[in-house]
Structures are given as structure tokens and as C-alpha cells.
Amino acid sequence: MTPTEDCTQHSPCRELLAIPAAERDSSLRLIITRTSDLGPDGIYVYLNDEFVALLVAMGPGESGRFQRAFPVLGHLATRWNTTYPALLSRAIENMRGDNVLVDSHDQGESSPLYIVVDQGVSGVAQLVRLEELLGFDLPYGALIGIPREHQIVAVPIRKHRDINTMEPLLRLVYNVGSQASDRLSLDVFWFHKGRLHPLHADGNNGELDRIDPPDEFLQLVEQLRR
Known part of the structure; x- marks a missing residue:
């Protein structure tokens, strides 16, 4: 039409x-x-x-x-x-007026893991205002899981050791998403500047096998390592 x-x-x-x-x-x-x-x-x-x-x-x-x-x-x-x-x-x-729950979970020396849940209409579309929901900027982005239509799992990237949370994050995403009737993705993403970059973290039952990130992500890893 x-x-x-x-x-x-x-x-x-x-x-x-x-x-x-x-x-x-x-x-x-x-x-x-x-x-x-x-x-x-x-x-x-x-x-x-x-x-x-x-x-x-x-x-x-x-x-x-x-x-x-x-x-x-x-x-x-x-x-x-x-x-x-x-x-x-x-x-x-x-x-902004919807009921969105944000819970943080300590990860020791790594950045906290945040679970964002919106059981209303928008669900994972709340990604468009993730920084606002977390209460701080994400200049390096965040590692993201979207296992279900209403759940975002996020680890802000602030230091190099935060990259090491990719494997436990992948296991969490697999455990949640593989059992969910509203499954979205079992992958892990790099969320940066409003874009959701798949890392292609293909694994066996949630175990990290390989990743295929964009060049910009690899450059970030090297920058944080230094």
C-alpha cells in the first residue's frame, strides 16, 4: 500500500x-x-x-x-x-513511565552484572534507554544478553577484566534463554553507541567456543589492556 x-x-x-x-x-x-x-x-x-x-x-x-x-x-x-x-x-x-526493575549483582573485581526486567509492552526495547536505566554513561559500551523478550542482562565495560565476564554471561544467557518460551537470543552482544553487535559466541550448551567480534571491539580490548 x-x-x-x-x-x-x-x-x-x-x-x-x-x-x-x-x-x-x-x-x-x-x-x-x-x-x-x-x-x-x-x-x-x-x-x-x-x-x-x-x-x-x-x-x-x-x-x-x-x-x-x-x-x-x-x-x-x-x-x-x-x-x-x-x-x-x-x-x-x-x-520512562513504565515499571522497569533494575537489579545489580556484585562480581568481585569485575563490574556488577545488571538485570533489567520490563514485563510490560516494551520489554527488551528498553535497550534504547539503557544508560538512563543504569544511571551512568557507557563510553565503552556493555556486554549484553537478551535471552527473553522482557529481560536484559548487562555488564558495563569499564576495565579489561570486564571482558572476562563474557563466558559466565554466556552461560547465564543460555540457562535462561534455552528454557524460555519467549526466547530472543542465546548469543552475547557488545552494546555500544546504540548498536547491538553480536559477538557470535557460539558454544556448546552455553560454553564459550569462539567469538567473532567487530574490529572496533578488538581495538577496545587492546586499549583497555594497556
């Missing part, structure tokens, strides 16, 4: 246009979505070639009783007299 077509007869446009304008802004959220599931006109924050944080609006389900996430298609921005960045900013602002 092109922007010039009448979208009022097509889902999800029909449902989105039915949301009263006064309620529309507060209904916006981001949800984690695989790029393979994206339509041609989605609005999203790019995380990597596999995952994006997709803009949705929460509206009533078919029964009228339960909320359902409807993707906000790009051509609606013009109809609503707004822009993609403005819609994304509104969604992130709404996510």
Missing part, C-alpha cells in the same frame, strides 16, 4: 486511526522486533541486522477489552502532521 491509497480500510491503519487523537501520544511505545518480521513502512530504532525497536501504538484487541500493539506505519506521520523523530521521542518518553 502506498501513502496515496486510502488506508482507512486496512489493518493496522484502521485501528490506529480509530484511537482518539487525545489518547494517541500516550499510546505510543517501542517493542523489540526481528527485522525479518518488519513490513515495508515501519518506523523503528535500528539495533542491528536482526533486531529493531519498532514503534507501535497500543489499542484495544479484537474483543475490545485487551490492548494490542499496532505498528505505526510511516505514511501516518504525514496524516498526523508530525515526524518520525517526534513519534519515536514520544514513545521513549512514555517508556
Whole structure:
């Protein structure tokens, strides 16, 4: 469907246009979505070639009783007299009001391990505001696991020994994700400057076998070693 077509007869446009304008802004959220599931006109924050944080609006389900996430298609921005960045900013602002639990776990000489849980709509899409949730900047990024749709496991990288937490992090991700009905990934990622770089930490039942990181990550490791 092109922007010039009448979208009022097509889902999800029909449902989105039915949301009263006064309620529309507060209904916006981001949800984690695989790029393979994206339509041609989605609005999203790019995380990597596999995952994006997709803009949705929460509206009533078919029964009228339960909320359902409807993707906000790009051509609606013009109809609503707004822009993609403005819609994304509104969604992130709404996510600040969601109930997100952040627990830290001491790891001795390494940086703490943080578990971020959002059982609401956005789940792992809370990655877009990870620094805000942790309460500090991540100039070197963090080692990240996303075993389930609603759970982020993070180890901030501050010193070289933090790299050594990759193997126990991988085991944790495997133990959680392999049993989860809402499994996302059993890999470990380097989250840096808003991008989720897969380290391809292929292993046997959570045991580290090899990694295939980007060159920038290897340069960081050498920098921290010095």
C-alpha cells in the first residue's frame, strides 16, 4: 500500500486511526522486533541486522477489552502532521513511565552484572534507554544478553577484566534463554553507541567456543589492556 491509497480500510491503519487523537501520544511505545518480521513502512530504532525497536501504538484487541500493539506505519506521520523523530521521542518518553526493575549483582573485581526486567509492552526495547536505566554513561559500551523478550542482562565495560565476564554471561544467557518460551537470543552482544553487535559466541550448551567480534571491539580490548 502506498501513502496515496486510502488506508482507512486496512489493518493496522484502521485501528490506529480509530484511537482518539487525545489518547494517541500516550499510546505510543517501542517493542523489540526481528527485522525479518518488519513490513515495508515501519518506523523503528535500528539495533542491528536482526533486531529493531519498532514503534507501535497500543489499542484495544479484537474483543475490545485487551490492548494490542499496532505498528505505526510511516505514511501516518504525514496524516498526523508530525515526524518520525517526534513519534519515536514520544514513545521513549512514555517508556520512562513504565515499571522497569533494575537489579545489580556484585562480581568481585569485575563490574556488577545488571538485570533489567520490563514485563510490560516494551520489554527488551528498553535497550534504547539503557544508560538512563543504569544511571551512568557507557563510553565503552556493555556486554549484553537478551535471552527473553522482557529481560536484559548487562555488564558495563569499564576495565579489561570486564571482558572476562563474557563466558559466565554466556552461560547465564543460555540457562535462561534455552528454557524460555519467549526466547530472543542465546548469543552475547557488545552494546555500544546504540548498536547491538553480536559477538557470535557460539558454544556448546552455553560454553564459550569462539567469538567473532567487530574490529572496533578488538581495538577496545587492546586499549583497555594497556
